[in-house]
Amino acid sequence: MRAPQDTSTLRFNLQKLALPPAIGAQALGGAVDLVVMPCRPQPDIDQEWASMAGITPGDDVALIQAIQSALAGGMITTPICLGHAFELGQALPAQKYARLGTALVRQIGVTRAHQLTDAQLRASGHGTADDFAEYWASAVPDIPAATNPWCWLIRFELKG
Structure with missing residues (x-):
């Protein structure tokens, strides 16, 4: 038999x-x-590791x-796990916030800003790379986007 869990330390706040x-x-x-x-923070890629992995600088x-x-x-920790929920909202003028609903994480990926595909730009609400x-x-x-930063790609399902 398991001991009762101390619920006083559990957090039920959605990100x-x-x-x-x-x-x-x-x-x-x-x-x-x-x-x-x-x-966050932006990763610092060890060039020695990259070289040992057969990756040439700039590739x-x-x-x-x-x-x-x-x-x-599973060697990289994500900011939120698959299947977990988060509160999706929108930023309004005068630093106000409006809740849109609860979203469930369906897929998590990683890429760099300059490697976003047209499909990824559209799926995230940006028509072009310039809009993004x-x-x-x-x-x-x-x-700065000019540094080609690493980005999380979080595909979600909005539940309302």
């Missing part, structure tokens, strides 16, 4: 994620089901594939 108003509206309509968010495709394999193998760069500059000013 919150706020989208810009236009993207939040698209999420409510079902057109957006992907969030692109920065990896972003091979590096991304190696990192994605490490993620799939403009969004990134306002949402994540401390990590």
